Amino acid sequence: MATYSDEIKTAAKLMWLRRMSAREIADQLNLNNARVVYQWAEKGNWEAMLQHETVEQATSRRLIGLIEKPQKTKEDFTEIDRLSNLLDKLAGIEVKKARAAKEKAAASRGERGDGKGKKKKPKNDISEITAEQLEAIRKELFYEYQHRWHENKDQRTRFILKSRQIGATYYFAWEALEDAILSGDNQVFLSASRSQAEIFKAYIIKFAREYFELELKGADFIELSNGAELRFVSTNGRTAQGYHGHFYADEVFWIPDFENTNNLASGMATHKKWRRTYFSVPSVKSHGAYAMWGGENYNKERKDKVDFVLSHKALKKGLLGPDKIWRNIVTIKDAEEQGCDLFDIEQLKIENSTPAFNNKYMCAFMEAGLSVFKLGDLLDCSIDSEEIWRDFKKDKERPYGNHPVWIGYDPSRSGDGAAVIVIAPPLKPGGKFRVLEKIVMRNRAWQWQAERIKELTEKYNVQFIGVDCTGPGHGVYEMVQGFFPGVTPITYGISTKTNLVLKAQDVIESGRVQWDAEHTDIPQAFMQIHQTTTGNDQITYAANRTSTTGHADVAWALMHALSNEPLNRKKQKTTVAFASN
Known part of the structure; x- marks a missing residue:
């Protein structure tokens, strides 16, 4: 019976936790058979480490697993395309718009849209991707409010109050990948659970594959060829310590113990070069994140209190506050006015009570x-x-x-x-x-x-x-x-x-x-x-x-x-x- 190193067993475990089949694991790691994978899983109780998923999480997980396969079948490519389209829809992005951006990226490289015949690139090699290509794709892919977020990317701290399903996670995954490619800076994504954070990872892998024919690899994190690291961590996880980079936190108004989350953010982004981005559907004003949103943290130790303007009218196009936090509010109606035509707002009003609609889609805090x-x-x-x-x-x-x-x-x-x-x-x-x-x-x-x-x-x-x-x-x-x-x-x-x-x-x-x-x-x-x-x-x-x-x-x-x-x-x-x- 063959003996395998701890490195091989660890790799198998990581693949198993991404729900790859035992046969796929054995094939990728050149094991004698799939039976040994089942034996390791049973001995290490790997199954107990798996978790419940949402549709978006399941789609992300399966997509990551397929894209990371070194040898893909025709059926794999078909499923990748189908899952990519589904992920676009879940993010609130038009599939035809994403396809147009992909074709434009291929044209900018002087290639056919399918990219057949192109030599395989080394692992995570982004050296051939240019700023011009990234800009062309970004301009084609996103809406006006997302372009505004990009225009304010260099703000030290951004805090965005948003409607559901307007593509915030989708956009910030792109922004972080683009910045990592151009600057070599680390990017850290923090969510309430690890599976939620890995939705960012699925989008990033998808972008790289669709627009640059680049198969990004990495289990716990992705390291690009220029040294930039992209990490995906949980507020509840032990892994959310000790990293540094540009920091993204989603749905912060629904994260327990925001003070601890903010301390993590401060630690990760201590150096002046690092930026922090918070975005969320609102919850209630008693949540810990509101002290930051409303300026209470800034006024806490000040003798001369400063008034913060928090109205939708003032923040619709973004505003830099006295605390140097750039705030922005994007309601579903704002998104529609700025090019996003994916919603039937009247139907959403029927499906939700007035308070629920105002909270989920109009950025109103609940009473x-x-x-x-x-x-x-x-x-x-x-x-x-x-x-x-x-x-x-x-x-x-x-x-x-x-x-x-x-x-x-x-x-x-x-x-x-x-x-x-x-x-x-x-x-x-x-x-x-x-x-x-x-x-x-x-x-x-x-x-x-x-x-x-x-x-x-x-x-x-x-x-x-x-x-x-x-x-x-x-x-x-x-x-x-x-x-x-x-x-x-x-x-x-x-x-x-x-x-x-x-x-x-x-x-x-x-x-x-x-x-x-x-x-x-x-x-x-x-x-x-x-x-x-x-x-x-x-x-x-x-x-x-x-x-x-x-x-x-x-x-x-x-x-x-x-x-x-x-x-x-x-x-x-x-x-x-x-x-x-």
Whole structure:
């Protein structure tokens, strides 16, 4: 039996964690067979290090794996093109616009668009890429507001309040790659979870391949031939220490413990040559990032306080503040006015309540005092699942083995979404719940929605399903009852809503639930829930729910799943869940 060095085993592990198959790993590392990879994975418990993903993360991960393969098949190239187009769409970028930029880049090199016959370049060799090529692609690829970000690239600190899905992560990935090529400077990307940070990596690898036929390689980081390093780290990860370079932090208003994040940024960008860029959809003014956005940090130690202008009108085109921070606000309407025609704004208004639309797309801060949940408590439940969870194996036929799970379902009304949440209940009394899977469904028939729940019962050891059977949910409830007779109907009333909210408050405030930090829609949904009164002056809870607006569907679905644990859990005689072997 052949013996392999620790370097080979480490390389195999890194490939495995990028979800490459055992056969692909064996082929790339010239191993005798794929069986040895399975043996290493079992011995090192590599599967326990894998994590749950969003569509964007799964697309990024698969794209990175395919592009890094040294020998690609025709099917690989077809899948790379398909995934690249999907990633463009997820970033809010027109595929035809990206294709035009690619063709222009090829023309600037005097080549055909397909680039066939070109000699393979050395690893990460960017020596042939010119500033003129980069400028031509940038001008073709991005919108006016993104060009404004580039014009202010040399500001020491930029802080951008933005709408969802206007291509901020996409643009800053390009900006960092362009700067690394031209200057040789390091670039550091910081997100709430490692998988979220690696979306930057997927874009960068995609840019290099599509526009320069360059196959960038690098597991923990990418080092270009001019010495520039591009690193992708997590606020919760142990790797977010000791690096230096130009610093990018996304969704900072949804990152727990912003003060610690800002300290990391300050450490990475201590030298005057390094720049810092923060960008995010807003949350609430009580979040730690607001002290920086609103100038409170600057005024804290000053006797003569300075007024900061923070209106949309003043910041629409960007403004350098007294603290030397360049601030910019880009709403969805700004993006549309400046060339981005990817949105149906009226449809988004239908699909979201007015407060939710204003928060997600118009850069309005949520009114924290109106919610019955505190953002700080919600963000404390956000974790980096790659760092914390060791027993959830997303790619397995049974991702959570035979451990029990509970499911909550919230139906769709006209225009809003239905949501399904899968949670892992505590395996011992007083333990933590974990959100393993989240499905949001729009414009789908109730039969189709019920089929998704059925698939989950085949994938997990489901012990409880709570379905809101009020109104549109009744059809789903009856169909689920056909394949899961023990499904629990939840009929909404004042008492039911009160119990659901009180249970969620208890679990969240005591820190007994976890979800991956990239699920920013979970705290956003809980923040929509507020206390109100009925016509009889009875206290109840609502989330701007009407027949034509969205409501906090993800939050209600999670609450339906949590409802299987009694309000007074201390009276339970047995553990709330046991793992079956």
